[in-house]
Amino acid sequence: MIRNGAIAILSLAATMAAGDILLIPPLDCDLTQTCYIQQGVDHDPGSGAQDFLCGRLTYDGHKGTDFALPSLAMQAEGVDVIAAAPGTVRGVRNDMADVLQGMPGAPDVADRECGNGVVVSHGDGWETQYCHMKQGSVVVQTGQRVVMGQVMGQVGLSGQTQFPHVHLSVRKDGAVVDPFAPDAPNACGDASGKTLWNTPFAFVPGGLISAGFSDAVPEYAAIKAGTAARQTMPATAPGLVVWGFAFGGRVGDSVTLAIRGPQGEVFTDTQTLDRDQAQLFRAGGRRVPPGGWPRGDYAGTVEMRRDGQTLDVQTTTVTLD
Template sequence: MRLAALLALIPLAAPAAAGDFRLQFPLDCTLGETCHIQQFVDRDPGPGARDFTCGTLSYDGHKGTDFALPFLSDMQAGVQVRAAADGVVRGTRNTMADQYATAENADSIDGKECGNGVVLRHGGGWETQYCHMKRGSVRVESGQKVKAGDVLGEVGLSGKTQFPHLHLSVRKDGAVVDPFAPQTLETCGTAEGETLWADLPAYQPGGVMGAGFSTAVPDYGAVKSGLADEAPLAADAPAFVFWAYAFGGQAGDALELTVTGPGGEFVSHSEALNKNQAQFFRAAGRRLRGGQWPAGSYTGIARLLRDGQEIGRLVRSMEITAPADPDTQ
């Protein structure tokens, strides 16, 4: 059976009672460490966008929850997608390429924006859909019964997407339901007991998902691929750069980068965003002006600040080793 397209014209459901229908976390990752939620269901009925907290982690018309991996290398290593509830496989797709969506490949994606994925029917009018899975990873077939926690496949980069993630849609009688607040459309937040999750995933309004050291400001493509970190740097590296990769940025947020070394503070930089950015990176550092970098331990701290309050932090450390004295070899 043909897998329903991600961007099909599916309405947002009126408040829905969960009853006995509950969802398990659908990925083999640790939220806030090895994955994060990039976007939630759009709750704004107009041209704007807001998530269930009235925050900005959504975009106009978004009909699911996006569980994102920090880097393309994480996807390539393999992260399993699991059934969120008991059900029967309604349809699958498994042959689309893992690639960033571009103007050049738009025609091949048209009508198949979900990419590779699975649709499960759960009874009582409930369905879940799992999109953007890795080509060739889908393990189930139409008509197969699955239990909550069964492996469906792996996170990929297929369909209409710009980052490796699982897009999970939940529907009741064909209409989209926000699993974080299925019984409220007009208010912000999740009331006690008003969630489809067996264990409610923590909400993070933004954060730092990667950081590292390099000998030059890295290319953004290398950052997204997970190839930008060159630590540990050599004592004679031409430059010392600390970079960080973040998500959920709002205009006015600041990404603060600091590095301490053997002599104390080594790098200090803070830069405010001039617009909302779903994902972004910043870098700061120093050029080598003769000699060598002091040997010892270096610790970089990346902090995402909103209205002066820290909403995300990542710490990375490395050692610079003094080159061996040729006279002692």
């Protein structure tokens, strides 16, 4: 994922007050290249929803930060959930099935929305909770001491979830705290710059998760699974389609799709979003010309723009032979 510096908002490290907790992200992944933040803490005290930047990368009543994976395939390969800070394990659940809500056979998760997870106490009233972990993957036990960065299990699909991620809740004396803006629980736009993160990193208000080529508009399920992209296709492929999978889409955002081949431009199209969407995909391309496609390498570009500025860009390639 390529983030535009004019858009990506960085949390600036500020002097920590005595007694504050210091955190690292709870996933063993690269937040600039692979995993990403799908949703943050809701700062609207009413029925609306606002993240700490006054944006819409959250939903009403959301009490944590969702660190997401780009595909079910990556989740199946295994991504470790790590302790965000040192502490003592206060509770563990490890027996719930990994089934996305909304899928056939999804269990009733009422009162167990967190799914499999771990709660860690850090002292001085601080605790963190890690939700939606993989069944049977939790390797820590109640009463065990953990250090910052220690593996506690893996990302799963348990509980109330519709995409692979770990939900990190941070609490102080039982109250929800947003690690990006710990002093503004019921307001947004805090300019203090204070954060609980050990190292500053971007809270990106939307962008591209992945991009690829297919010989037709792919099924959304295949994109989410991570199986839609093709690296090679025959020169007789019925179509040449580039697609982009995105998060945090807002009304008015645009997605531009372009394809260039051995003989120059093949396709370009700009599509404008007509509603807010937590996740979405857009695709476009051409049908095979008479006699087939010119053989060689084709490059696809997907650009997401907001308010006249580039929010994110991804490039992808395919070889036709």
